[in-house]
Amino acid sequence: MRKIIHADCDCFFAAVEIRDNPSLIDKPIAVGGDADKRGVIATCNYSARAYGVRSAMPTAQALKLCPDLILCKGRMDEYKATAAAIREIFFELTDRVEVVSIDEAYLDVTDVAEFQGSATRMAQWLKAEVVKRTGVTISTGVAANKFLAKVASDWQKPDGLFVVTPDQVEDFVIQLPVGRIHGVGKVTEEKLKRLGIETCADLQQKTVKQLTEWFGKFGLTLYQRARGEDYREVVTERVRKSVSVERTYSENITRQDDLDQALDRLLPVLARRYQGYEDRQIRSVFAKVRFADFSSTTVETAFGSELISSVSSTESSDASAEGLSDIVADKQAEYSVAWLKRALFYPLMQEAVSRGSLNIRLLGIGVRLRDPAGPSEQLSLFPE
Structure with a gap:
C-alpha cells in the first residue's frame, strides 16, 4: 500500500505578501493586475474570498464585490524563492516529489523510515517546518493514492491536515x-x-x-x-542537489556539551539520508546555525582530495588503536559517524557558532552533491 502526501500552500502569493507585511493580517487582500488595465486576480486570501473574490476574476469585478480589497502587485521573484525553500523541505523527507505547480506537490513517502514510517507524522512535520522556515502555511492530505491525497488536502483548508486511511476510502x-x-x-x-x-x-x-x-x-x-482508485505514480525528474538534516530546539542550546550532543544526534540521521547517493560526488559539506535573535549563518567548505587525505590518515591512526579489523558492521557505521564529526562537521559548526553567540535555536548539517554527469572519480563520504 502506497503512502502519498499532497501538499498545497494556502493562498500562496497572498500568504507571502502577508508574511512580509504583517499589517495586512485579517484584511482582504489579493495579488493581481490593476483594474484600469484589465487586470485579473492571481490569488486572494480567505478574507477576500468571503466577499466572493476568486482567482482569475477581473480585478474590476473583485473591487465591486469588495471595495476595501487591498491589491498587491505580484513579486514573482519572491514567490519563486519561497517556493524553492518549501520544495527543499519536501526533498529533505523524500526524493519522490512531483512538483505540480509553484505551490503544490505530491510526495511518495512509502519507503520513508523516519517518523516510524507514519505518513501522518511526516505531514505534521512538513507543516511545522514549512511555516517555521518560510512563514507560509500549507495544507496536507494523506492517502494511498494521488487522487485521494489531493482531495484530502483541500478538506480542512487553510492550514489543514486530513488523512484518508484505507478502511475509510x-x-x-x-x-x-x-x-x-x-x-x-x-x-x-x-x-x-x-x-x-x-x-x-x-x-x-x-x-x-x-x-x-x-x-x-x-x-x-x-x-x-468514483471508487477511490488511482494508479498514477508520483513522477519526479529532479536531480537531488543536497542531503541535509536540521532541527529547531524547544530550548535554546547554551552549553558546549549540549552542542556536541546535538551534533551527535544529527549525524546518524544525515548518514541514513545519504544512503542511496554513494555513487554521487560530494561537492561540499556545510553547517547551519540559527541564533536566538533569529539571525542565521551557514559555513561551507569544498569536499576534495586534500580533505579526504587528511581524514584517511586520521582514520588509520584511530583504527590501529581500536583494532578496526575487529569492528563489526554496525560498529563500522558508528565509527564513520565519529570521524565525520571530528574531521568535517565539528570544525564547521564551531566556525558558525563563532559568528554569533552560544545561544542557538536551530542546527543543521548537510552535503551538496555534484551533477551525476560530472567526473567519474568518486570521493566517498564514509570510509570503507
Whole structure:
C-alpha cells in the first residue's frame, strides 16, 4: 500500500505578501493586475474570498464585490524563492516529489523510515517546518493514492491536515461531488448532472461501458475515481542537489556539551539520508546555525582530495588503536559517524557558532552533491 502526501500552500502569493507585511493580517487582500488595465486576480486570501473574490476574476469585478480589497502587485521573484525553500523541505523527507505547480506537490513517502514510517507524522512535520522556515502555511492530505491525497488536502483548508486511511476510502468517496474529481470541469460537471450524476455514489451506479460511451477514455478515469482508485505514480525528474538534516530546539542550546550532543544526534540521521547517493560526488559539506535573535549563518567548505587525505590518515591512526579489523558492521557505521564529526562537521559548526553567540535555536548539517554527469572519480563520504 502506497503512502502519498499532497501538499498545497494556502493562498500562496497572498500568504507571502502577508508574511512580509504583517499589517495586512485579517484584511482582504489579493495579488493581481490593476483594474484600469484589465487586470485579473492571481490569488486572494480567505478574507477576500468571503466577499466572493476568486482567482482569475477581473480585478474590476473583485473591487465591486469588495471595495476595501487591498491589491498587491505580484513579486514573482519572491514567490519563486519561497517556493524553492518549501520544495527543499519536501526533498529533505523524500526524493519522490512531483512538483505540480509553484505551490503544490505530491510526495511518495512509502519507503520513508523516519517518523516510524507514519505518513501522518511526516505531514505534521512538513507543516511545522514549512511555516517555521518560510512563514507560509500549507495544507496536507494523506492517502494511498494521488487522487485521494489531493482531495484530502483541500478538506480542512487553510492550514489543514486530513488523512484518508484505507478502511475509510469507501465511505469517504461516496459523499464526494463529481466536481472534486480532477479533470471534471464545468462542462463535464454539467453533462454529468444532466445524466443524474452529482456524486461519486451516483457514478458508482454506472458501468464502464456507459461512462466510456458518454465520455470516451475519461469514462474509465471517472469509473476508477468514483471508487477511490488511482494508479498514477508520483513522477519526479529532479536531480537531488543536497542531503541535509536540521532541527529547531524547544530550548535554546547554551552549553558546549549540549552542542556536541546535538551534533551527535544529527549525524546518524544525515548518514541514513545519504544512503542511496554513494555513487554521487560530494561537492561540499556545510553547517547551519540559527541564533536566538533569529539571525542565521551557514559555513561551507569544498569536499576534495586534500580533505579526504587528511581524514584517511586520521582514520588509520584511530583504527590501529581500536583494532578496526575487529569492528563489526554496525560498529563500522558508528565509527564513520565519529570521524565525520571530528574531521568535517565539528570544525564547521564551531566556525558558525563563532559568528554569533552560544545561544542557538536551530542546527543543521548537510552535503551538496555534484551533477551525476560530472567526473567519474568518486570521493566517498564514509570510509570503507
